[in-house]
Structure formats: structure tokens, C-alpha cells
Amino acid sequence: MKNNNRFQKPTLGIAGFGAFGQLAARHLGQHFEITAHDPSPSVAASAKRLGVTLTSLRSVARADVILIAAPVSSFETVVGEIAVACRPGALIVDVGSVKTIPSDIMRRRLPSHVDIVATHPLFGPQSAARGIEGLKIAVCPIRGSRHARLAAFLRKALGLTVLISTPEDHDKDAAIVQGLTHLIAKVLLRMGPLPTRMTTKSFDLLSEAVSMVQHDAPEVFEAIEKANPYAETVRRRFFDLAADLSAELETALRTPICDDSGR
Amino acid sequence: MKNNNRFQKPTLGIAGFGAFGQLAARHLGQHFEITAHDPSPSVAASAKRLGVTLTSLRSVARADVILIAAPVSSFETVVGEIAVACRPGALIVDVGSVKTIPSDIMRRRLPSHVDIVATHPLFGPQSAARGIEGLKIAVCPIRGSRHARLAAFLRKALGLTVLISTPEDHDKDAAIVQGLTHLIAKVLLRMGPLPTRMTTKSFDLLSEAVSMVQHDAPEVFEAIEKANPYAETVRRRFFDLAADLSAELETALRTPICDDSGR
Numbered sequence: 089m090k091n092n093n094r095f096q097k098p099t100l101g102i103a104g105f106g107a108f109g110q111l112a113a114r115h116l117g118q119h120f121e122i123t124a125h126d127p128s129p130s131v132a133a134s135a136k137r138l139g140v141t142l143t144s145l146r147s148v149a150r151a152d153v154i155l156i157a158a159p160v161s162s163f164e165t166v167v168g169e170i171a172v173a174c175r176p177g178a179l180i181v182d183v184g185s186v187k188t189i190p191s192d193i194m195r196r197r198l199p200s201h202v203d204i205v206a207t208h209p210l211f212g213p214q215s216a217a218r219g220i221e222g223l224k225i226a227v228c229p230i231r232g233s234r235h236a237r238l239a240a241f242l243r244k245a246l247g248l249t250v251l252i253s254t255p256e257d258h259d260k261d262a263a264i265v266q267g268l269t270h271l272i273a274k275v276l277l278r279m280g281p282l283p284t285r286m287t288t289k290s291f292d293l294l295s296e297a298v299s300m301v302q303h304d305a306p307e308v309f310e311a312i313e314k315a316n317p318y319a320e321t322v323r324r325r326f327f328d329l330a331a332d333l334s335a336e337l338e339t340a341l342r343t344p345i346c347d348d349s350g351r
Numbered sequence: 352m353k354n355n356n357r358f359q360k361p362t363l364g365i366a367g368f369g370a371f372g373q374l375a376a377r378h379l380g381q382h383f384e385i386t387a388h389d390p391s392p393s394v395a396a397s398a399k400r401l402g403v404t405l406t407s408l409r410s411v412a413r414a415d416v417i418l419i420a421a422p423v424s425s426f427e428t429v430v431g432e433i434a435v436a437c438r439p440g441a442l443i444v445d446v447g448s449v450k451t452i453p454s455d456i457m458r459r460r461l462p463s464h465v466d467i468v469a470t471h472p473l474f475g476p477q478s479a480a481r482g483i484e485g486l487k488i489a490v491c492p493i494r495g496s497r498h499a500r501l502a503a504f505l506r507k508a509l510g511l512t513v514l515i516s517t518p519e520d521h522d523k524d525a526a527i528v529q530g531l532t533h534l535i536a537k538v539l540l541r542m543g544p545l546p547t548r549m550t551t552k553s554f555d556l557l558s559e560a561v562s563m564v565q566h567d568a569p570e571v572f573e574a575i576e577k578a579n580p581y582a583e584t585v586r587r588r589f590f591d592l593a594a595d596l597s598a599e600l601e602t603a604l605r606t607p608i609c610d611d612s613g614r
Binding site for chain 2: 285289325
């Protein structure tokens with residue numbers, strides 16, 4: 089966003105170059121000079137293909153805009169390292185599936201001279217396969233006022249639908265939206281191979297939903313279920329309601345099918 | 352299918368003029384002279400709009416082709432009445448969501464001088480709202496050889512995708528396809544209003560699947576869960592797997608999110 093030289097692109101440092109960091113690089117390459125850091129050496133080929141320079145986290149942290157795309161498990165460590173290296177006036181943006189705890193960490197650990205915006209692109213590599221235009225992204229202003237400029241960039245340059253929210257409101261909805269999708273997908277995958285021929289339209293939709301999340305990294309499920317403070321309540325409610333329905337059906341369906349019910 | 356007079360359409364008698372009987376009349380009106388019977392007087396307006404003559408079940412049962420679209424609860428009574436009135440050479444077709452038990456009833460109760468085909472259109476008024484072309488229908492030959500001619504009619508005249516099956520194979524798949532869709536929809540509806548703004552593509556698919564079945568008649572859910580001999584096993588397996596996952600999550604998620612896991 090910040091550009092000290094009108095002939096030079098601003099620099100973007102991506103901390104965590106997994107599936108999402110790479111997706112971001114693919115769509116931001118024409119707007120930024122990108123460097124990235126990842127603890128795994130296996131990302132080298134992807135970085136080369138995307139024209140991204142791999143470097144140390146310390147070096148990535150000196151960019152104009154820093155995108156944190158690290159898993160929840162290493163998030164606080166990464167933020168801590170960025171905190172000691174980032175430059176005054178930098179914009180720091182995260183992209184995780186949960187927002188309350190990461191936002192608290194960023195607010196607490198990052199120096200007051202940087203701006204912070206927490207975001208959650210409501211899509212992954214799977215749903216972005218045919219382009220990201222029209223897809224949704226949640227944007228939560230945390231510190232500073234550059235969230236408005238970021239939102240305009242996301243809308244105009246990337247064509248995203250921006251949903252301004254707070255970390256808490258985001259997590260309440262995400263606990264249902266992502267929590268339930270992943271729970272249902274996990275149960276259905278355990279049922280074994282699902283029919284693909286003798287299917288209804290509604291079942292096809294269900295199968296498509298399952299196939300969209302079944303290849304998500306385990307970290308995504310962990311983040312959703314473990315790091316979202318509202319996930320446990322939603323999960324318990326879902327399992328309780330399933331158990332209630334199960335019990336009701338066992339009782340109700342014991343009565344015979346008959347012709348004289350008058351229904 | 353049978354036409355005694357080249358200048359006259361064959362007659363079609365619809366036994367049960369609910370949502371599905373009416374949908375059938377809408378799509379078959381140009382191919383047949385249609386009469387229908389329904390115990391409820393509330394269908395009169397729909398019949399008039401569709402140009403269908405309402406009459407007694409006995410009279411409906413004298414048509415060239417008889418379509419049984421009665422609920423599971425009155426199915427055997429309706430078949431019994433058709434059995435005493437139907438004419439030799441008639442083709443009798445049912446359209447319920449389950450096939451094993453209704454096929455047995457038709458085979459047992461209907462006279463040997465009629466042909467029988469059990470079908471299950473894998474769609475309802477909701478999914479047929481934008482036309483039925485390309486939608487699926489399961490066709491199970493029960494008695495006689497006219498299933499081939501019926502399948503050709505369904506393909507060519509109505510544009511349906513015909514899936515030839517047996518009642519047992521149909522019910523095994525339907526127990527998963529329809530059973531799980533309805534179970535998941537019921538649990539999700541009990542969760543209360545679902546988010547519509549901050550959503551992912553996979554959750555939108557899930558919501559769409561729920562909305563497609565939520566207005567289905569209670570008889571549909573009853574037929575699927577009660578009259579499909581494979582439904583109970585599928586249902587128990589789903590609820591057992593949900594309970595297993597619930598227990599696993601309660602244990603696994605008790606371990607803290609940490610930075611030194613080495614993942």
C-alpha cells in the first residue's frame with residue numbers, strides 16, 4: 089500500500105509460504121515486490137515458479153506490508169519475530185481462519201508504530217481455482233486507519249467482496265460456517281465412498297461441499313475447532329441436536345406404517 | 352404408452368394428486384389425457400389449473416397408464432383398489448422415494464395381466480422449478496417388458512436421465528443419498544437461523560442443500576427413514592460416527608495450542 093518511490097512497487101513480505109501464502113503471491117505479484125519466508129525447504133520450487141524470493145523471517149519483516157500466513161500453532165512466535173524487526177509505518181495483515189485470539193496477539197506484541205488489519209479470506213486454493221473475483225474476505229480493523237485503503241484495494245484491484253467486521257463477530261459466524269462444514273464433512277467422509285450415480289441435486293450439493301474442504305490442511309480444522317472461542321459451543325450444540333434427533337427417530341419410527349392413521 | 356386410437360392420446364390416471372402428482376400432470380399433459388384422484392378436496396383448484404379431471408380412484412384405475420403418487424401410509428390401500436379395477440394390459444407405475452416394499456406390494460397385489468414399473472424421480476417440485484430436463488429418475492423393472500419403452504419415453508419426451516436399477520440397489524443408495532441429506536438438514540435447521548453474509552462457498556452449498564429439502568412434505572422424510580429397509584443402518588452409522596468424532600475432539604482439543612510441537 090505504501091510506496092516510497094513512484095517507480096518502484098511497494099514490498100510485500102509473506103510470513104508462511106504454505107497453500108495460502110502461495111495463493112496470495114499469485115494474486116499480488118503484479119502489485120508488490122514479494123519476499124517470503126517458510127521454515128520448510130519444500131516450498132522452494134513454488135517460490136521459484138511464482139517469482140518470489142525466499143529469505144529469512146527477519147528480512148521478510150522489513151517489508152512495507154507484511155502478510156502473516158503462518159499456522160495458528162506458530163502464530164505467536166512469528167508475530168514475536170516480526171515485532172522486533174518491522175519498520176515504523178508498516179502495515180501488518182494476517183489471513184487466518186480465526187480472528188479473536190490472533191488479533192489479541194498482534195495488538196499485544198506488535199509495536200505501536202505499525203498498523204494492523206486482521207483479515208480472513210473466506211476461500212482457499214480450492215474455491216479460488218477459477219479466480220478470486222467475487223469471493224468474500226472479512227476485514228477487521230485492529231490498529232490505525234489503513235483498513236479503509238486496504239479494503240478499497242481488495243475490492244478494486246482484486247475484485248473481492250469485503251465484509252467489515254470485528255474479530256468477535258467474525259468468529260461467532262465462522263464457528264457455524266466453517267465449524268459445521270468441517271464437522272459434517274468429516275462425518276460424511278468416514279461413512280465411506282458416497283453414491284455418485286443415484287443422487288439428488290441436494291445430495292450433490294452436500295457432496296460438493298464435502299469435496300471442497302476435504303483436502304484442507306489439518307491446521308485449518310485445528311484452527312477452526314481449537315482456536316475459535318465459539319467453536320466448542322457450536323460443536324456441542326450440533327452433536328447434542330444430532331443425538332436428540334437420533335433418539336426421537338428411534339422412538340417415532342417404532343410405530344408401524346399404517347393405512348388408518350387419518351393423516 | 353398404449354394408444355388404441357391414433358387420433359386420441361392415451362389415458363393417464365394419477366392416484367394421489369399432491370405436490371408430485373401435480374408436477375407429473377404439468378409435464379405429461381401434452382402426452383396424455385389425464386384424470387386424477389385425491390382424498391383431499393383442497394386439490395380442486397390445482398386440478399382445474401392443470402386441466403386435469405378429478406374423479407374416483409376406481410375410475411382413475413381404468414386408465415391405460417396408472418401413476419401411483421400416494422404417500423407410503425396409504426400406498427397398499429390404493430394399490431388394493433387399483434387391483435380390482437385396472438384393465439388387462441395397463442401399465443402401472445409408482446413414484447415413491449423408496450422402492451423395495453412398494454414393489455413387493457405391487458407385485459403381490461396387482462393382477463398378472465398388468466405390467467409394473469417402479470420409479471423414483473430423484474427430484475421434487477423444488478429442483479424441478481426450472482424444468483426437468485437433465486434431472487435423474489431411477490427405473491426398476493418389476494413385471495413385463497414395457498420398462499424399456501417407458502425409459503425411452505422418459506429420456507426422449509421428458510429429457511430425463513434414466514438410471515435402471517433394482518428396488519434393493521435403489522434403496523441402498525437412497526438410504527445414504529436422501530437419508531443423510533434429510534438428517535443433516537434437520538439438525539442444521541434446529542441450529543436456528545444460519546449465517547448468510549459471512550459465508551464460505553462450501554457453507555453456501557450446504558445451506559442450499561438444506562433449503563432444497565426443508566419444505567418437503569413430512570411424508571417424504573417418513574418414507575425415507577421408515578419405509579427404506581436400509582435407512583436405519585445408515586442413520587445409526589451417521590449418529591455413531593458423529594458421537595465418535597465428538598468424543599475425539601473433546602479429547603484432542605484439550606491439549607493446548609503450542610509453538611513447540613514441531614509440526
